[in-house]
Amino acid sequence: MSLPPGFLDELRNRVPISRVIGRKVVWDQRKSNQARGDWWAPCPFHQEKSASFHCDDQKGFYYCFGCHAKGDALTFLREIDGLDFMGAVKVLAAEAGMTVPEPDPAARERSDRRSRLLDVTEAACRWFRLQLQTGAAAEAREYLIRRGLDRDAEDRFEIGFAPDSRTALTSALREKGFAEALIVEAGMAAKPDNGGAAYDRFRGRIIFPIRDGQGRCIGFGGRAMDPNARAKYLNSPETPLFDKGRNLYHLAPARTAVARGQRLVVAEGYMDVIALARAGFEGAVAPLGTAVTEEQLRLMWRISPEPIIALDGDAAGQRAAQRLIDLALPMTGPGQALRFVMLPAGQDPDDLIRAAGPGAMGALLDQARPLVDLLWTRETEGQIFDSPERRAALERRLQDAIARIPDESTRRHYGDELRAKRRDLFGTAWRDRGKTRGASAKGAGKGPAGRGPAPRAPIPASTAGAGGQPGEWLLEGASLLICALRPDLVPLAERNLERLVPHDPDRAALLHDLLAGSDSAAGRRALETLRADAHLGLTPAVIEAQDDAAAAAILTNLLDRLEAQRAAGAELVRAEAEIQGEADEGLTWRMQQIARARHRAERPDMEDSGDLNEDRDALSAQLAGWLSDQIWRKPPRR
Known part of the structure; x- marks a missing residue:
């Protein structure tokens, strides 16, 4: 129904939200400030011990920092008590001493009809309860006793009984003044297609009342006593209530x-x-x-x-x-x-x-x-x-x-x-494969029969970075080789590895094997290539000398540097493509960001004064820089 403009605002203003919520929670007096209308309590919507539920009388809203429940007094009543909107309005209006305006005729008729249907179901519930104490329900009572239910349980859950009679309930309800059409609409009886007299829907069954969040009886469930019944359990049909x-x-x-x-x-x-x-x-x-x-x-x-x-x-x-x-x-x-x-x-x-x-x-x-x-x-x-x-x-x-x-x-x-x-x-095979890789690490980068280092392979164009720093190809290869030598590090760098997209198909296969714990011919081929690469020859020795924390820091930093270099390159291409005439302030700013990103990629051991360096782990950067020096700057011994 529609309400007059301003009615809800007046309703909310008259009743502090803390008064409504205070019936359901225990305020934390140490954290709350009553004078300012600032209240805190454990949240009534989820289980917790800390007071993360906040209520503000001035704003008229509540918010839980744990489960993120939020709303006003009407929302709270609807959520905590299962009320519909008008039900919550009526409860709050009674609290405020206000009268809810009359609904329009059509809405009033629907509300009245629903109330009459609820009267039918409540009357039926009482009748079913009485029938459980009759001689016809002896077998039902024995069944309940076998299931461990005593009289207190029957009363608590309002368990009843529907006798095996075609019209017993319908006749009892008609005697109480309910029209047959209303009994049928409430789901208590069914009307034959040929237009005959209505007959009881529940017959020869133990009855369980079904109530909504406000405790109103909206329907029933019935368990058949006859083992040959077509349906062991039968619920009320769909109705305006159920x-x-x-x-x-x-x-x-x-x-x-x-x-x-x-x-x-x-x-x-x-x-x-x-x-x-x-x-x-x-x-x-x-x-x-x-x-x-x-x-x-x-x-x-x-x-x-x-x-x-x-x-x-x-x-x-x-x-x-x-x-x-x-x-x-x-x-x-x-x-x-x-x-x-x-x-x-x-x-x-x-x-x-x-x-x-x-x-x-x-x-x-x-x-x-x-x-x-x-x-x-x-x-x-x-x-x-x-x-x-x-x-x-x-x-x-x-x-x-x-x-x-x-x-x-x-x-x-x-x-x-x-x-x-x-x-x-897939852990057993994966760990065994890791052990094999680790065992052969000592021979990585050596020539035939371990006689000295293998000759340096030609370096791809993307290998050399600015200022002689390691390029993307070597950063990527070192990261993959470290993961292959130390499979226990993969979970620690998993998110970085997921963002890694090798251009070489064999390296891509190796990366997939590392993440999925699988094994493929292409992945094995990539690993052997990395082992034989003289540019990565010192990687096994360096990584073996580190404990878990240091090795993880080195791997993470290498991956961070790789991401920074690739992002810088992509952004530079995009910025250059956008240059039209003189550079504007936006483009100048972008180029500055590119320079800073490259600075971070090339010199991780130096402090950066900008945002791009926030939360950098100094130890990780230092170790990664040292590893880079060891791998790329020392020439192989002759």
């Missing part, structure tokens, strides 16, 4: 529990949620008889930034996990993650808790695995990667999967994690 793809079972109590510091655990069914909640895991929810939908996933993330998906240890649970991977990847990012728990084969949370107790369930939740682990397992489990083609296919599948992640930082970290897993998977 959309099974946009709601979760046990939503409101779970949100409250998570706000108190519990974990959000997503199970598969009603009985799993009930078992978890009774065992102390009160932040448990379940999708409503379907695979998790995008809307349900977003709803989970509004409650917790990292829900734990607890899936049954059967084939169906495995399939559900695979589907959820593809659903979640395009939505994941900072503050929107998933962790997974795979239960023992043949068990669900209810089975595990009854067999081994809450401690066993808690231990599994503590070991929940991140989404990237599930992705890796899906792409590698049961497969053999004994050829370059199979390893390349794995790499392509993983790249295609993480390419769907919209957040650049998250996508980069996924790539880092998956590369580490590839190295672990």
Whole structure:
């Protein structure tokens, strides 16, 4: 509905936002400044101990520096209590002592209709509860006892029973004054296509009420008592109140529990949620008889930034996990993650808790695995990667999967994690290859039978840099040779290596082998060429003499210098192409930047007064410069 101009501003001005939020948080009095309306507290939207949630009364906004939740008082009420917009307006208006303007006739009619439907479902809930205590429900009560549910549990979760009668509920609701059309619209009854009398939708079933985030009964789930029933579980149909793809079972109590510091655990069914909640895991929810939908996933993330998906240890649970991977990847990012728990084969949370107790369930939740682990397992489990083609296919599948992640930082970290897993998977052969390279390093750069140095090979045009400094060809070759001699350094310089694009196809193959932990004929050929290059003859001896930290610093600095030289060259070409007549100030500035970049590339050991030298590690620069002197300036002995 539309509200008069200025109504919302007046509403926000009358009620300090700290008063609204203060009911859900405990303010940090040491960090807060009450006199200035500056408030800090642990965030109610995610689990934390520090006070990173900031509330400003003057601006009327809140912001969490941890999960980045933000908004005004209305946003807070909608997120924390699951209210719709007008619901939040009404709550805030009551706090402010203001009257919400009447909606237009059409909106008022929709609201009234929804209220009448809620009256139907609440009346049905009460009727189902009463039926559970009748003689017709004896078998249902025995079933619940076998599942470990006592009378207190029945009352807590409002469990009911629908007798196996065609019109018992419909008749009871009509006696309370509800029209048949309203009963059908609420999903409590169905109307035959031939126009006959309406009949009960739930018959011969244990009934679980489904409530929304505000605690209103919007539908039901029913478990059949007849083992031969066509559907073991049956949900309410889609109605103006109920959309099974946009709601979760046990939503409101779970949100409250998570706000108190519990974990959000997503199970598969009603009985799993009930078992978890009774065992102390009160932040448990379940999708409503379907695979998790995008809307349900977003709803989970509004409650917790990292829900734990607890899936049954059967084939169906495995399939559900695979589907959820593809659903979640395009939505994941900072503050929107998933962790997974795979239960023992043949068990669900209810089975595990009854067999081994809450401690066993808690231990599994503590070991929940991140989404990237599930992705890796899906792409590698049961497969053999004994050829370059199979390893390349794995790499392509993983790249295609993480390419769907919209957040650049998250996508980069996924790539880092998956590369580490590839190295672990192919690690034995890779480490053996590294040992072979290291063992033969002493002979690198020597002639036949180790008799003196090999003759200097012709140096490509790009080898010699300005002022006699090493050019791109030697910087690139030294970096690749160091990585081949010391494979343990590759993860430390991985991001620099990813940006390296060798022009020589053999070197490109060697770089791919280093990053992927693979082996190729072209890569081996490139390595042998580097070993035999007299210009790199001192590299093995120099790098072997360094500890891990110093060797990593040398490698990183060599790669930085290579990037600086290539960037400077590319920028110079672009700047020269743009010269039209006299140079303007912009072009002059660009040329200055080129000069500074070249200065940094050529003299890493000298301090640069500009921004291009920020955060440079002095030790790294010194060692890299010394290595360069050793490699390129000393002539080979005759």
